[in-house]
Amino acid sequence: MERLGTERQPAVFFKKRLGFRKQRYLFIYSCLLIPLLFFLCIRILPILYSFNISLREWDLLSEQKPFVGLQNFITLFHDPVFLQSIHNTLVYVAIGVPGQLLAGLIIALLLQRLNRSRGLFRTIYFIPYVTSVVAVSWVFRWILMKNGIINALLLHVGLEPQLFLGSPSQSIYWVIASIIWQSIGFQMLIFLTGLESIPSMYYDAAAIDGAGPWQRFRHVTVPLLNPVIVFSVIIASISFLQSFAQVLNMTSGGPLNSTLSMVLHIYNLAFKHFKMGEAAAATVVLFSMILLLSLLQLKVLNKKVDY
Template identity: 40%
Template sequence: MRHRLRDPVTGLLFVLPVLVLFLIFRIFPTLGAAGMSLTNWNIGGEWDVVGADNYVRLWNDPNFWASLRVTLVYAAIFVPLTVLVSLGTALLLNAVIFMRGLFRSMLFLPYVTSFVFAGIIWRWIYEFDGLLNGLLTKVDLGPVQVLESSSLVLPALAVVSCWKGFGYSMLILLAGLKAIPGSYMEAARVDGASAWQRFRSITLPLLKPALFFVLVIETISSFQVFDTIYVMTGGGPAKASYTLIYGIYERGFRFFEFGYAATWGMVLFAIVLAISLIQRRFLGRGNT
């Protein structure tokens, strides 16, 4: 018994520091938010238990449903765009032989910059007299008020977030590509398979675990978007970029309704968890 317990206990000791941090900064705050959502906690620290009143209020709150719609539309734009860009750049890097490390560092560089810095740069690009409109004017297609258009603001923000964050997913997919045995590709070439046939029949099936992981983390990221919106649009124009996280920020730090803000947060947590489980059920079979 002592021999059988030695390895699990040793492994537990190695992960214990991270486990403690996870409990302190993840599990306990989540449980605290769940409890706070059942109160009317305010900025003075005063609170009373109100039970499910906050959830009833949220159900009848048009701002919540509008922000949920905006978040879903943003996710529907951002997630496919980021997965495709990450996959494309990973395939290109996998094919590069000369100066691969330099190209990988250059593509990963936006990921280590701050969202605030990225938002300021892209806000200048999108401005009426910015770089984008300067280029569009030269080809008689502009100027376009991107951040002032309700129909263009979400795609524009998705592009910014994709540029900022695709580097991480690119590295995950590149690692998945490196794990594919080269003998498979060589055998396919000998059999006369084209590049598309090799990608469809070999690369894509063997890359499914990495793709599933990337899809899940990018979906979660899309529901947590805040920094870019705070810096670039402030939820506008006319709340066209008013996401769930921005709604939580307003309820908590503008109106100081911490209990109600926690209610928004718990519903967001449930939505993200449900979507992740659905993705695992239908897309992650045998891939995790």
């Protein structure tokens, strides 16, 4: 009888432990299910529904939503304004992403060399990132007005005043400059975190081998920062592809649609012209661009480095 009792004790303990594991996993999965359902309802379902809208003649003023297939896409790609918005968006990405990453990396490298007041400078550079986009856009707009501060300084030194945001050839670059200025703090923080995670022994070994500052940066810092660079490039690219608030508040897409972004054009189609079908089709095009560009960047930039 004693042997039988001792044999049953491990079995009972194992059953209790198994029941406790089931309860724990049930609790974990139930906690994960709530945000998953929220994500599906707020993110996935609207995306799928936008695909449905893009295939219909969806006018907010009409009750009929007939299926038109790819007609909305054909109309978009025959629209010179939409093609101009694609061109402008690619300019935002091509100029803004390298400029933003380069500025953030330079400031991070300089801050890494500071021994005192590093936290103060980090806070100062990060403040614009958490400042209202609308406020920053209007400050830049006031500075770059015809009778703004910059033109006043140009006249003071004897130079000709510039149109800035009123020039079809200049305005897009000033919008890009405002976006870069506001996002420097985020990129600086990401790069500074990556720089501080690189072990100093690699730099010591490279210095012993006779590598100079540029060689250490090129062959040690950049390869070991590759995961950070990939993350920053993808985040910055998506941000510039979705440029909206700065464009709307600084130029409203003008002059002559020279700063019109795809997101602003989608906004105009949907809420000014009430063409929800074309707006949804433009959203699908933008979604495809973001997906393809992100996959391409992951393929090209993601390289494994072993030391």
